[in-house]
Amino acid sequence: MCEMNWKGNMVMKLRTMRRHVSESLKSLTRNGWMTFASVSAVTVSLILVALFLMVMFNLNKIAGDIEKDVEVRVYLDRSTTPAQQNQLEEQLKQVKNVQSVTFQSKKKGLNNLLSSLGSDKGTFEDLQKENPLPNVFILKTRQPQQTIMVANEVRHYPNVQDVRYGKGTVEKMFKFINIARNIGIVLILGLIFTSVFLIANTIKLTIVARRREIEIMKLVGATNAFVRWPYFIEGLIMGILGSVLPVLLVIVVYHFAYYSLSSNLSQMFISLIPFQTMAVNLSLLLVGVGGIIGVWGSLSSVRKFLKV
């Protein structure tokens, strides 16, 4: 009766899809207030998700940055000869839990310092002539927690003038992030479930309104998939509509926060996630989560009705 060649099939699919989309738009407008309530619920949830994630992502990045900087700096005695220096390097490489040993000459150290000072460096230009910094070995450990042990061991090696390492800052930070994350997750999950529930209810209304239609569809042999599609689309649209405002908010808020905070923070050697990266990734994530909430809600209420 109908040829199932590739083209015919594609044309049919497109027409069917148009039908499904127009059916779902119709019922979205028909149940206007319920649609509005569900979309608002998704919006509220996603706004909180967005604010939470903006903070969490940055805290994570900062912690990561600091963690990367957790290292044991071994300052060498000024009288150390090159041979002694090589011998010490070999010794350091043998120490347990040391991942890497990098040599930083006093000249390089000075350059690093000067460049981190930015525009103020002119004042310190004179130091070039008489470098007050010592040569340094920078040790990275396998785990941040191992720095203390390594530092204590290395301290007694010959030609070592001083040993320095970051104490506990990272651990404290991670502890804080963990607590904040757990509270946030519980809160957000609650909100997401509420949104799913509201969407499920809205879809249920449209299903009840079209109960006879579904009955006839099933009677004349429409597949379950065919019956399900409009509701699926309806949920998806509600979820995605709900993510519009949160996405705009992310763009505005993060733009503001990033450009007003990052210059202050950079003096503390901390950098935030760049505006564009955050805007793009978080927006996609929000649209995705919105879509999932919508589809989840709609499918959960259609399932019950299709079991005839």
Added chain:
Amino acid sequence: MDDMIVMQNVWKAYPNGVMALNGIDLSVKKGEFVYVVGPSGAGKSTFIKMIYRELKPTRGKIIIDNKNIASLRERQVPYFRRKIGVVFQDFKLLPKLTVYENVAFALEVIEERPVYIKKRVMEVLDLVGLKHKLRSFPDQLSGGEQQRVSIARSICNRPPVLIADEPTGNLDPETSWQIMDVFKRINLQGTTIVMATHNKSIVDSIKHRVIALEGGMIVRDELEGEYGYEA
């Protein structure tokens, strides 16, 4: 061979323990017209629902068009349904759609081509004599006309079997005759028709095979039979 509907030892028990059908054996040939009669609660509705697989038998085989639908998988049911037309006492039309749209709906949801739908809907509306009312809405039609629309919808996919559950139950006698006339035309085109009815005058005057159910069993099966109960 020429059997369209075959039931072999079909039993149906409802979850609440009621035994609706108790070992039905029967065969209906291609192109046959069968009345199913019997008092209320005799199992007529269950019997009818088995044929379009609204219900599954607890035990036994139901073979339609050489396929045992008792063992049909859930996802195959829609494709099986396309081979069965069903007409009800309450018409089941969509009030917001016109006559034309109500019939076309049945073809649209199984994704037929628009060109074919247009042609086929006009054909079946012509067959039931409602071509001139295609833009009317169901509430602008008489009961008999509404039932004819629902018959048009049930046969638009050219099903080999038409099931009618009390099709004249809501209609006055004269209109009922018109409906029977439509069924006759459909039957003459080779469609097998199974009609559950309480209408004594129709069964007694338009002679066809009569199957009488009582207590979930076939108590009578006669070619050219009579209604056999008090109206």
